[in-house]
Amino acid sequence: MKFETPAGKNPIDQLKVVGRATSRIDGRLKTTGNAPYAYEQHDVAAHQAYGFVVGAAIAKGRITAMDTTLARAAPGVVAVIGTLDHAQPLPKSRFNTAHLFGGPQVEHYHQAIALVVADSFEQARAAAALIRTDYAREPGQFDLAKAAPDAPLVPGSKGKPDVARVGDFDTAFTQAPVQLDRSYTTPDESHAMMEPHATIAAWDGDRLTVWTSNQMIAWGKASLATTLGMPPEKIRLNAPFIGGGFGGKLFIRADVVLAALGAKAAGRPVKLALTRPMMMNNTTHRPATIQRVRLGATRDGKLTAIAHSSASGDLPGGDPEAAVSQTQLLYAAPHRETFMKLAVLDLPEGNAMRAPGEAPGLMVLEMAMDEMAEKLGMDPVEFRILNDTQVDPAKPDRSFSQRHLIECLRTGAEKFGWSKRNPKPAQVREGRWLIGMGVAAGFRNNLLMKSAARIRLERGGRLTVETDMTDIGTGSYTILAQTAAEMMGVPLDAVTVKLGDSDFPASAGSGGQWGGNNSTAGLYAACVKLRAMVAQTLGLSENAHFADGKVIEGEKALPLAQAAREGPLTAEDLIEYGTLDKQYQQSTFASHFVEAAVDAYTGETRIRRMLAVCDAGRILNPKAARSQVIGAMTMGVGAALSEELAVDKRFGYFVNHDLAGYEVAVHADIPHQEVMFLDYPDDKSSPMKAKGVGELGLCGVGAAIANAIYNATGVRVRDYPITLDKHLEHLPVLA
């Protein structure tokens, strides 16, 4: 099905199942420990051996020798693979920046350099410690602040100029009566999903099956084929349950490559997981940024000039953290300028983490907006509303498909009690606590990606949905079941959903908050086909409607199951998109409100209240969507207050590479969270009229926290995370 014109009325609009708060259909499995994750599929292949991965102990250089003699002789060892067994690195897919394995070169710390396979985990681990490696270390660049000034501009995509300009920023900024020019930093961050990267690999002749933890099955299959130099059709990837990804499992990693190599060498299935201390340097991370924002405004608060630039680093051939993208679309101003610089750093690979670009970009832009509002003596909510735009500022005849940011801000302000905020910072006290409120806007684009699915009407009337879509905690199982139930007129529990298998039709996968809308739209297309097949089988026209397990036309009401009396009916289709996302800017919007308390004696911050109001099209399952948003808000608390990969600038690695040193938010950090969804189905996004929501909740929340802290303390910290040492000295003296 090609989606080229805005969606008209369709069966989804009935909202008998879709749009209702629905408990997850996989909930019983997950809460009872019966959902098998990658490492746990004991019964898929007999006689599984255990792999243990060894990581490089230097950040850059060459391996001159590796002695595996002791490891090979160790008890229980079945196979040892060293990186020098391969003269060259294994080919990498277009999604990987650093090589995953092979050859003498070390590109980053903890890059995989060896695998030990043994009968037991304990034996593999012990033997891995017996490998002796000699390195020739080379100097590397590990310091973004040092490298940034000389870093080259990032070329504009698709032939666009390096510096994106609208109007004449320099002149407008110089002439602006009120100006703000500030620099900010955001640190390297780690996905730190709870399930480590893990794989079981089994060969059957020249065919390979991997049970792994990956967000993008079709990409993973193609990438693995490239890296292993084999035809993709000989590979099957299976990931029915994924213990979190957040972008860290978009691409294949060393676990799946080494499990495959290990299984080949061992002549039996191999299972392995990256150890927690290896994950943060072996895999990808969100790169640190140094950003600068310049805002020019009239005295009554109209922005006339906006500039945003960002510098980040990555390995050679890597990508920038696109922290300036939202600034091209969020606020009106006739004169604008954005650009990025990318330094070569020899740290581990930087890559996508939840809301790449917008997450650190909005932490900065929305702090700058707060500073500007204060300079103007304006309320930060009103300042944002005054500078709203309903069109793409660079192409004023291109409007947003839907944009209700103003309503997000007004509704949020009302609900949160924003009018009680004292605009003067450091005025509100409760005992030892300094209290403040902060606001920020959230913004993230809605991406359209083609997505396929298959649906089968079984004998007896049950429905089975099959697609390689993944559920990484997003609730895919449930919204796909809701979609099928709504389209075919059956109750939710008449639908079985099977996901994450590369033998199923290729979906959009889980990333960039595109999974929900696109995967359900793909299933919608398959359901339209199945409805036609059912109607034809039953001798009805395409006007028949499907409800209560029946197919109804005029006087006739036939049981749906009757259509499968002779055998199952299977329909497969995909959704593809025309140019609606070119004609219209499709984005999602939010307002974030936060109340923070800062201990006047210790500088410790406590988040007291959080509210997000989201404008993200039709919400398919308000229960799971709310969870996506609160989860993202929680990640935003970590980003604002505690998360930072500490760079050892001498040796070139992240020092705090485990969950004790890298501090994500825990229960004690998170208060009760409120989420509201505005109800604006977007007919230009897909037949589902839904948009992404999984990343929106993270966009802007960090700045709302920072602004609340400033309102509490009067101390502006522009280097995230806002740890107590950064403001303690400057806190107001207690009377």
Place this chain on the structure above:
Amino acid sequence: MKSGDAFGFSRRGVLVGGSAAGAVLVHAGPVQAAPAKGDVPVTMPVSLEVNGTRHDLQLDTRTTLLDALREHLHLIGTKKGCDHGQCGACTVIVNGERINSCLSLALQHQGDKVTTIEGLGTPDKLHPMQAAFIEHDGFQCGYCTPGQICSAVAVLGEIRRGVPSHVQEDIVAAPAVSNQELRERMSGNICRCGAYSNIMEAMQHVAGESA
């Protein structure tokens, strides 16, 4: 204690100096002698009572309780998030107390009664806490969830028994089932999906019903 200082340098310091000078040779690896080929791992017998069933196992002495459950009994509900006592995904209830099963060796648990998530309830017969987690959507990816649920059940028990926590105003008074109290006691269980707010609702729900 400062043996490295006796020589006026540390291993790290040598490496720093070396890297400043350009390429430098570094070794990483063992200094101990190799075990002889054919050595068998040292195993010992242990009996555990897991979810009411006795299991007599012969285990590598290095096997953690966590791996005994996951790899030997195939009770995959107990999760390995870090293997270092940093995340709580491996929480199980041993003789009535919750512990991180990655932090103890299986052999330390001779005769112990272990309750895992599978022992609390099944898909057809949910424990009230499991049902409350589903109703309040107290999870997303589900990987931390068995640990959260085992902790949640144990925490309500701790509060009932009057086990104090450091957020209590009065440490000798009976602890309350307050949001702050629950959050404090649950903070050893990380949920990167960020379901905390919903987990609190699930726990309050169960606490309210059993109160």
